Amino acid sequence: MAAAPLAFAPPLRPEVRLPRKVRLGLLDLEGHVGEVISRLPQTPDIEVVAIAHPDAGVVKKQMRNPLLARAKHYTDWRRMLDQEKLDLVSVCNANGPRAAAILACLDHKLDIIAEKPLALTRSDLDSIRARLKEGGTKLGTLLPMRFDSSYLGLKKVAGELGDIINISSQKSYKAGSRPEWMRHYSTYGGTIPWIGIHMIDLMRFTSRREMVEAFSYKAHISAPEGIGDMENTTGTIFRLDNGGVATLHMDYCRPESAATHGDDRLRLAGTKGVAEYMAATGVTLIAEGRKAEVIRDLPPSGSVFLDFVEYAYNGKPTALPFEDIYRANLITIAAEEAAVGKRIVKV
Structure with missing residues (x-):
């Protein structure tokens, strides 16, 4: 459900440090976005700089979290991608338009941690796979x-x-x-x-x-x-x-x-x-x-988000490789x- 709190607090692992600061944008707040937000205390090198969501009231509630309080609010995720200097995007919008949002992030050469499913059609899924093979970006999905x-x-x-x-x-x-x-x-x-x-x-x-x-x-x-x-x-x-x-x-x-x-x-x-x-x-x-x-x-x-972050920015092997994501x-x-x-x- 939209921007719902986690049903339980998962046990915290030690901090995951990254070689550089990573600027994160939250593209909508549906589904398993809590898998990302709940792990921010363990990733001090990740800063949420922007949130795209059509409802200002929903965003205001999320900004009660001190780790989200300084994020800029956009009602249109396309403007967020165009105007912000992002490194990573959490794509947690509705299922229908998700593939288009993922492809737009890939066009901007951004790493992505996306809600599942990535796409609802074979053609959209294959487009994502082909774009990803061009290199330069990493893609994970929220299968916790x-x-x-x-x-x-x-x-x-x-x-x-x-x-x-x-x-x-x-x-x-x-x-x-x-x-x-x-x-x-x-x-x-x-x-x-x-x-x-x-x-x-x-x-x-x-x-x-x-x-x-x-x-x-x-x-x-x-x-x-x-x-x-x-x-x-x-x-x-x-x-x-x-x-x-x-x-x-x-x-x-x-x-x-x-x-x-x-x-x-x-x-x-x-x-x-x-x-x-x-x-x-x-x-x-x-x-x-x-x-x-x-x-x-x-x-x-473990944590699906921390696993992806370690893979994308610390070069560690992932427990959820893209070929498994694609097949699922x-x-x-x-x-x-x-x-x-x-x-x-x-x-």
């Missing part, structure tokens, strides 16, 4: 779940499962009252692109398997007024590169009385065992010759194409 301790732990034990041939995943959220741009397909782009991309990335990341075909259904059934035209139920089946099967089902049916906003689950089934994660049980593993166990020794959680976006687009066209779509 890949850096979560539980999914890092699931990836760690996946090597004990043999050949992974079945993957099942779930995302279930409270519907709530959504911002205006999410209530219209032209600016929202669909529930599969908006939240499905998280789990599509995690299925690839943890299993090390590739998705080669997709078929989907989606629907808007007896949905509350607060979500407009958003689909509140979807289901996608993928064929894996080894002939296996992956499934993703999503809904906005989680009751408001639930203790948490979302219920995410991921299960990996292989020829030698099964591992899965859900909040109620944590990461569990049952493998050949072993009793079922809860995996408690999990890797520490491409598979997501294929899954949405399948739902719209009611056909199997090759990735």
